Amino acid sequence: MRLSSIFTAVVGLALAGASAYMARDFLEAQRAEAALAEQGAIVDVIVASRDIEFGQPIEAHMLTSISWPVDAVPAGVFNTFEELLPAQNGAPRRARRAMSQGEPILVNKVSEFGEKITITQTIGKNNRAMAISVNATTAVGGFVTPGDFVDIVLTQGGGSNLRAITILQNIRIIGVDQNANEQTDAPKVTRTVTVEVTPEQGQTLALAQSAGRLSLTLRTLEAEEDKPLESIKLSDVIQPLSPLPEDQPKPTIRVRRALNVTEEDPTIYGYSGN
Incomplete structure (x- = not known):
C-alpha cells in the first residue's frame, strides 16, 4: 500500500x-x-475550413478564421464572418470558383449576396466560351476535365490529301458536357467540351469545325513556349510504295454505277503501288 x-x-x-x-x-x-x-502585426483572415465547389452557397460551417501577418495578407480578403455571410434569411454568396481547405476567401472568388453564378464567372476579361463536339477518341479518351489546357488539331481532306494541323494552342477547358467543376478528376467519355477563347480564336474554331474533325491533345503542366506548327499530309507519314515495273500491267479499279461499269485509275483513290 x-x-x-x-x-x-x-x-x-x-x-x-x-x-x-x-x-x-x-x-x-x-x-x-x-x-x-x-x-497591428497580425489580423484575422477568413479561410475555407473544407473544400468548396464552384457555385456552392457560402455557409458558416465552411469557414474558419486564422491569424495572418498583416504584411503578407492577400488583397481582397475578408476579416470577419459578418462581411461574408448573409443576414438571417438573406440570400447567400456563392463560390465563383472552386476553393480548397485552408485557402483564403477572396472577394473575386465569391459572388455578391444573391447573385446568380454561371459559367461566365470563370471566363477571363474579353474572352468567350465556345463548345465543340468531341468523342472518346478526339477528347483523349475522356481524360480531359475542367481546368485542363489542350491544343486543338484539325484533320481534313481524304486519301493522299488527308492532312492535319494544330490550329490553337494552350486553350483552357471550361466545362465538360454540363460539368464546370475544376475539382473533378474522374475520366468521363463526353460529347461536348466548352473552351475559353479570344474572339479571334472563336472565329478560327467555328471555321475549323465546319472544315473537318477536331481533336484535343492534353498538355503537360510543364509545357514550354508554343511555336507555330506546319500542317502535315498523309503522304508525309506513310512511306510510298515502289512503282510497278513498266512491263507489268497496271491495276485498275472497276466501278459500277447503276448499269454502267467503268475501269478507273486507282491512283485517284490514293493507291500508288502493289
Whole structure:
C-alpha cells in the first residue's frame, strides 16, 4: 500500500507539472498573439475550413478564421464572418470558383449576396466560351476535365490529301458536357467540351469545325513556349510504295454505277503501288 501511494503521488506530481508547463506555454502564446495584434502585426483572415465547389452557397460551417501577418495578407480578403455571410434569411454568396481547405476567401472568388453564378464567372476579361463536339477518341479518351489546357488539331481532306494541323494552342477547358467543376478528376467519355477563347480564336474554331474533325491533345503542366506548327499530309507519314515495273500491267479499279461499269485509275483513290 505504501509503494502504491508513493507511485500515485509521483504520477500526480508529474501530471501536475506537465499541465503547468502546458498552461504556461499557452498563456505565453496568447499574450504574444495579443501583443502582436495590438501592434497591428497580425489580423484575422477568413479561410475555407473544407473544400468548396464552384457555385456552392457560402455557409458558416465552411469557414474558419486564422491569424495572418498583416504584411503578407492577400488583397481582397475578408476579416470577419459578418462581411461574408448573409443576414438571417438573406440570400447567400456563392463560390465563383472552386476553393480548397485552408485557402483564403477572396472577394473575386465569391459572388455578391444573391447573385446568380454561371459559367461566365470563370471566363477571363474579353474572352468567350465556345463548345465543340468531341468523342472518346478526339477528347483523349475522356481524360480531359475542367481546368485542363489542350491544343486543338484539325484533320481534313481524304486519301493522299488527308492532312492535319494544330490550329490553337494552350486553350483552357471550361466545362465538360454540363460539368464546370475544376475539382473533378474522374475520366468521363463526353460529347461536348466548352473552351475559353479570344474572339479571334472563336472565329478560327467555328471555321475549323465546319472544315473537318477536331481533336484535343492534353498538355503537360510543364509545357514550354508554343511555336507555330506546319500542317502535315498523309503522304508525309506513310512511306510510298515502289512503282510497278513498266512491263507489268497496271491495276485498275472497276466501278459500277447503276448499269454502267467503268475501269478507273486507282491512283485517284490514293493507291500508288502493289
